[in-house]
Amino acid sequence: MARVLVLGGGFGGVSAATELSRALGDDHEVILVDRSSHFVMGLRKLWALVGLGRLEDGSRDLSLLRGQGIRFEPREILSIDPAGRGVTTDRGDLAANYLVVALGAEPRPDLVPGLAEHGHNVWAAAGVPALKADLEAFDGGSIVIAIAGMPYTCPPAPFECAMLLDDFLRERGIRGRASITVTTPKPILLPNAGVAGSEWLAEQLAARGISYETGLEVKSVEEGTIDYGDDRLDFDLLIGVPPHRPPPVVAESALAGPRGWVSVDPGTFETSHAGVFAIGDVTKVSLANGLPLPKAGVMADLEGQRVAAAIAARVLGLEPPGLFDGRGFCFLEMSKSTAALIEGSFYARPEPRVVIAGESEDHAGRKHRFEQERLERWFGG
Ligand SMILES: Cc1cc2nc3c(=O)[nH]c(=O)nc-3n(C[C@H](O)[C@H](O)[C@H](O)COP(=O)(O)OP(=O)(O)OC[C@H]3O[C@@H](n4cnc5c(N)ncnc54)[C@H](O)[C@@H]3O)c2cc1C
The missing domain is CATH 3.50.50.60 (FAD/NAD(P)-binding domain)
Known part of the structure; x- marks a missing residue:
């Protein structure tokens, strides 16, 4: 045996x-x-x-x-x-x-001075209830989603988070009183999707009034402010994407x-x-x-x-x-009811080949089925 x-x-x-x-x-x-x-x-x-x-x-x-x-x-x-x-x-x-x-x-907010004290960490399940409560009480101001170090799990998730929050705040009728900004230390938004994929994502963010900044490395966080070295950014609510180890x-x-x-x-x-x-x-x-x-x-x-x-x-x-063969896919959520489909041949040479099929309700439905099929296959439902 x-x-x-x-x-x-x-x-x-x-x-x-x-x-x-x-x-x-x-x-x-x-x-x-x-x-x-x-x-x-x-x-x-x-x-x-x-x-x-x-x-x-x-x-x-x-x-x-x-x-x-x-x-x-x-x-x-x-x-x-x-x-x-x-x-x-x-x-x-x-x-x-x-x-x-x-x-x-493991998400490690402790590796960035001040991040754990002043930012929410939803890369750990334990951090979800506190951010949910703060979002429900949120009545306007600046929300920053800061990718605070590499690597982190699920590269598109910070951008999904921004687009889901955009929809959530519109639903609550307070989007006009809020700004949403995503910052990343990388030179482009989604390195694995290449320049074209990152430009496509930048257009989707811009169409929703979501700001983004590339090449910003978080040095430390104080109350209400992120220090990027040469730049600073103020926030009312910070969602930190911690470096993982x-x-x-x-x-x-x-x-x-x-x-x-x-x-x-x-x-x-x-x-x-x-x-x-x-x-x-x-x-x-x-x-x-x-x-x-x-x-x-x-x-x-x-x-x-x-x-x-x-x-x-x-x-x-x-x-x-x-x-x-290094092939994979992901459904990038773009609102509470829509998603795009990103399919990649990650072992392709000289670089990964990534194809993006745009926003649709069908893709969002397929993401929900993706979850249900796995729960069914693994746990019987
Ligand atoms: C906000 C967010 C959104 C995401 N969205 C998506 C998505 O849409 N699609 C997607 O494909 N992925 C998504 N992901 C990523 C996905 O959750 C992870 O990539 C995936 O869980 C990794 O699986 P894993 O088996 O490698 O590790 P994990 O799922 O993290 O499992 C590791 C396990 O090891 C256990 N463990 C660790 N150390 C020890 C120890 N010393 N002793 C005993 N047990 C231990 C832990 O308890 C844990 O259960 C998302 C992640 C986040 C945070």
């Missing part, structure tokens, strides 16, 4: 574990470990802010995975031993024939590559340790133009499926699946 240990019960880990369990059946064991008892759908954080449903509606008890033949272990992982394919946890050691590391990326348990392990992220083979997502795979936000995959593969749930899901198929093939003595 083979045993597979999946570390992390987020988008990538749940995807990999459910595919593995389906492919391996009852003769083999799939164990999923997470410190949290619940899975939370990342995209719901923005929906919850503007009244498009509740965070809880996209949250599921990870123990439901037992119904799919997966053993869920609610534990804190304290160290990872890739050579021994095992982990130490707060409730003892676990070892397996294969490891899938899907431990995500790998979880310490990964950064301190033998898996850690440059800056603590896990380097993997871009076609197989296997690490330099045979039988140890890593997927999702915790990985660093460099593209032909030097940019990283975007950190997004949809990529973590696709990588999880590919890794599950590869491990199942090894266990069952079958042909390995084809290499991961």
Whole structure:
């Protein structure tokens, strides 16, 4: 009997574990470990802010995975031993024939002086209720969404947040009394979508009266003001997009590559340790133009499926699946009822090929179905 240990019960880990369990059946064991008892759908954080449903509606008890033949272990992982394919946890050691590391990326507002004290952080689910309350009480003034460091998960999300807030404030009849500005340290808005994709996004923001500034690196935040070095920007309400870092348990392990992220083979997502795979936000995959593969749930899901198929093939003595092709997509929300579809061939040379299909209600409907299909496939509904 083979045993597979999946570390992390987020988008990538749940995807990999459910595919593995389906492919391996009852003769083999799939164990999923997470410190949290619940899975939370990342995209719901923005929906919850503007009244498009509740965070809880996209949250599921990870123990439901037992119904799919997966053993869920609610534990804190304290160290990872890739050579021994095992982990130490707060409730003892676990070892397996294969490891899938899907431990995500941590938002770190503490790395930017003043950001945690003066800005909201909705890149962590715990930050959603406070911003929701402040938005409901908001009666006008300047809202700034500041990308305060790289990398961060879901590159289009700050711009989606701006467009959803635009719609939310119009609905409340106070848009005329509010300004919305997005700032980024990058020279263009969406580096993975290239210059053309970034220009398209800039036009969409401008059409809604949303300002944007590129090349602004947040140095520190004080009450009501962001210090960018040569520039300053005042705000009444700040939404900070914190720089993300790998979880310490990964950064301190033998898996850690440059800056603590896990380097993997871009076609197989296997690490330099045979039988140890890593997927999702915790990985660093460099593209032909030097940019990283975007950190997004949809990529973590696709990588999880590919890794599950590869491990199942090894266990069952079958042909390995084809290499991961770097194709992904995302629905960029442009109002509470519309979205654009961004599709990328991220492994294309000399740079990713990205196609944007414009704003429609159909795309927004497909994003809602994207969520429901995954909750159905992973948790039975
Ligand atoms: C506002 C916002 C909007 C987004 N919108 C979208 C979207 O529209 N589309 C999209 O595709 N993506 C979106 N994302 C991104 C998406 O949520 C992430 O990219 C995705 O969750 C990454 O999956 P993952 O499995 O790599 O990591 P995660 O989902 O973060 O899972 C990591 C898991 O590891 C666990 N863990 C970490 N350390 C330990 C430890 N030491 N011991 C035990 N457990 C541990 C954590 O508890 C967590 O459950 C959005 C994100 C945000 C913040």
